[in-house]
Amino acid sequence: MAVDTLSGLDALELAERQSEPSRLLRIWGTIWPKLAALAIALAFWQLAFVLELRPSYTLPSPAEAFTELAERAQRGELWKGIAITARRAAMGYGFSLILGVGLGLAVARVRVLRVAIGSMITALQTMPSIAWFPLAILLFGLTEQAIFFVVVLGAAPSIANGVIAGIDYVPPLFLRAGRNLGARGLKLYWYIIAPAALPSFVSGLKQGWAFSWRSLMAGELIIVGLGKTSLGGQLTLARELIDPPGVIAMMIVILLFGLVVDYFFSKADRLIRNRWGLIEQ
Incomplete structure (x- = not known):
């Protein structure tokens, strides 16, 4: 009976360890599109500044x-x-x-x-x-x-x-x-x-x-x-x-x-x- 209990606890611990990467992947899947959109916006902003599409005293970097x-x-x-x-x-x-x-x-x-x-x-x-x-x-x-x-x-x-x-x-x-x-x-x-x-x-x-x-x-x-x-x-x-x-x-x-x-x-x-x-x- 004790062996069965221990094996059950081991299985539960293993399931929790396996769910941890999937949880991290879900969090990353939520975060990376936002980070990518932010990076693209900053890149366009920097490009506009470098190309001087507007004077630097109106559009800072x-x-x-x-x-x-x-x-x-x-x-x-x-x-x-x-x-x-x-x-x-x-x-x-x-x-x-x-x-x-x-x-x-x-x-x-x-x-x-x-x-x-x-x-x-x-x-x-x-x-x-x-x-x-x-x-x-x-x-x-x-x-x-x-x-x-x-x-x-x-x-x-x-x-x-x-x-x-x-x-x-x-x-x-x-x-x-x-x-x-x-x-x-x-x-x-x-x-x-x-x-x-x-x-x-x-x-x-x-x-x-x-x-x-x-x-x-x-x-x-x-x-x-x-x-x-x-x-x-x-x-x-x-x-x-x-x-x-x-x-x-x-x-x-x-x-x-x-x-x-x-x-x-x-x-x-x-x-x-x-x-x-x-x-x-």
């Missing part, structure tokens, strides 16, 4: 931009800008999430509300964020509240539409089966509707983040009276000082910030598709 980025990080202003912008993004998106989910649930289940404001939500979603700033400045002045106002108006409609679409496409068979099993009220939402609507909901969250991030960047570029320590403020300051390496360095940071957040949304989306059996193992 990659080395100049990354040197500027390293200097900003060393001085600490980069991290301070990231902290300020991240705080604004979290506050705006968090409030948009609460408002969008609540509005989406109400519109999806109350017919009168759907008729009254259903199409208005889509109209708000399609409206460019930059168009809200004149009104925001009139209402709140050149303040952080104006940026918050535009971020919420940019993100909440997308999140609400994701909730509405998810609930609308729940198969009626699921609802009947849930009611037959005794699911009513909140239980029906928690155990039946929410899991079935989750893919569309996550898609709405991702789209809402994209709108909120663009709105926030537009706000920090336009409303510079709040100081120039945020990412958008530093980008504006670099433009005013005619500092091309600084401009491109801050654009790289803004791009990387968005990519990091998108990674987590993609991770969540993959987990959901895996749970639904939509990904081949």
Whole structure:
């Protein structure tokens, strides 16, 4: 009996060792296309600089931009800008999430509300964020509240539409089966509707983040009276000082910030598709 137990443990250990290379290969298969795309982009950038397609005082080399980025990080202003912008993004998106989910649930289940404001939500979603700033400045002045106002108006409609679409496409068979099993009220939402609507909901969250991030960047570029320590403020300051390496360095940071957040949304989306059996193992 002891021999069988030991052989079983040996087999399990061998299986774990064999799975380790395959796991590393999967990770590498995910990383190398991104690294290749980055290398190609840097190569074209360097080629454009060498061929002087644009004057060097308007298009710096990659080395100049990354040197500027390293200097900003060393001085600490980069991290301070990231902290300020991240705080604004979290506050705006968090409030948009609460408002969008609540509005989406109400519109999806109350017919009168759907008729009254259903199409208005889509109209708000399609409206460019930059168009809200004149009104925001009139209402709140050149303040952080104006940026918050535009971020919420940019993100909440997308999140609400994701909730509405998810609930609308729940198969009626699921609802009947849930009611037959005794699911009513909140239980029906928690155990039946929410899991079935989750893919569309996550898609709405991702789209809402994209709108909120663009709105926030537009706000920090336009409303510079709040100081120039945020990412958008530093980008504006670099433009005013005619500092091309600084401009491109801050654009790289803004791009990387968005990519990091998108990674987590993609991770969540993959987990959901895996749970639904939509990904081949």
